[in-house]
Amino acid sequence: xxASAALSPPAGSPLQRFANPGQFLRLSGRVLPFLAVPGLGxxxxxxxxxxxxxxxxxxxxxxxxxxxxxxxxxxxASFGYLSLAVCSxxxxxxxxxxxxxxxxxxxxxxxxxxxxxxxxxxxxGKPMWGAWWVWDARLxxxxxxxxxxxxxxxxVRAFDDPQRGYRAGAILALIGVVNLPIIKFSVxxxxxxxQPASITLTGAPTMYxxxxxxxxxxxxxxxxxxxxxxxxxxxxxxxxxxxxGLLMARAQEADAR
Amino acid sequence: MTHLxxxxxxxxxxxxxxxxxxxxxxxxxxxxxxxxxxxxxxARRP
Numbered sequence: 001x002x003a004s005a006a007l008s009p010p011a012g013s014p015l016q017r018f019a020n021p022g023q024f025l026r027l028s029g030r031v032l033p034f035l036a037v038p039g040l041g042x043x044x045x046x047x048x049x050x051x052x053x054x055x056x057x058x059x060x061x062x063x064x065x066x067x068x069x070x071x072x073x074x075x076x077a078s079f080g081y082l083s084l085a086v087c088s089x090x091x092x093x094x095x096x097x098x099x100x101x102x103x104x105x106x107x108x109x110x111x112x113x114x115x116x117x118x119x120x121x122x123x124x125g126k127p128m129w130g131a132w133w134v135w136d137a138r139l140x141x142x143x144x145x146x147x148x149x150x151x152x153x154x155x156v157r158a159f160d161d162p163q164r165g166y167r168a169g170a171i172l173a174l175i176g177v178v179n180l181p182i183i184k185f186s187v188x189x190x191x192x193x194x195q196p197a198s199i200t201l202t203g204a205p206t207m208y209x210x211x212x213x214x215x216x217x218x219x220x221x222x223x224x225x226x227x228x229x230x231x232x233x234x235x236x237x238x239x240x241x242x243x244x245g246l247l248m249a250r251a252q253e254a255d256a257r
Numbered sequence: 258m259t260h261l262x263x264x265x266x267x268x269x270x271x272x273x274x275x276x277x278x279x280x281x282x283x284x285x286x287x288x289x290x291x292x293x294x295x296x297x298x299x300a301r302r303p
Contacts, residue, residue: 115274120267
């Protein structure tokens with residue numbers, strides 16, 4: 001039995017259906033407005049609510065309003081890397097052709113959200129801690145995440161043969177996954193200047209509900225926006241891939257004549 | 258509002274990143290669709 005056939009997605013599975021670029025373009029074209037419009041709406045409502053209507057913090061004053069952009073950016077930085085790792089598994093195990101293109105498009109968006117998280121964290125840290133930056137476990141692990149994104153972006157573009165770049169990038173992405181629990185638990189494992197999590201899956205939030213709602217709306221909007229940007233970029237990459245293939249085929253035909 | 262410059266800078270950066278990536282993705286998609294339609298007639302079909 002051919003090894004690549006054994007590894008390809010099972011026939012009729014959603015994985016196989018989405019491996020067809022035409023099918024992906026049709027489906028993603030339908031889904032995109034349902035991600036982009038709520039993304040913009042939720043983000044706008046969340047940020048306006050957080051900026052003008054949510055209460056100031058009794059200790060931090062209005063600087064706490066930076067939370068409504070910093071926390072969603074931080075969540076998306078980690079979530080983006082997790083989706084990069086999922087694409088890497090799909091690419092390495094099932095040789096899924098769209099997973100490589102999607103991973104290459106997630107990288108820059110994830111890096112931008114991580115940079116945004118670091119920058120807004122720095123802008124929050126200066127008035128609260130008196131320092132733009134401290135080598136605290138949370139900040140340092142997020143900086144490592146940013147470098148992992150940059151490494152992935154560089155690796156997938158470093159080879160003449162794109163497949164070798166995708167393979168190298170996928171391996172780096174999977175190795176880097178170990179950093180995600182370090183980021184999550186850094187505030188529990190070490191004494192950090194960064195505060196511990198206020199929202200957990202297992203316990204009740206330790207945040208006033210008037211601050212929690214705009215934060216959740218903003219995070220929802222950021223998530224929809226992130227997905228919309230990645231899908232739009234992947235759609236463009238699929239079409240660009242098709243254009244390169246057609247031009248290459250035409251050039252080979254012309255050479256053969 | 259206290260710490261206004263820090264808040265304005267944070268929100269400004271966020272808007273800048275969001276708008277820049279959205280515009281870039283939209284323009285890339287439009288450019289690719291046009292080029293594909295120009296070289297592959299099948300791509301013009303809905």
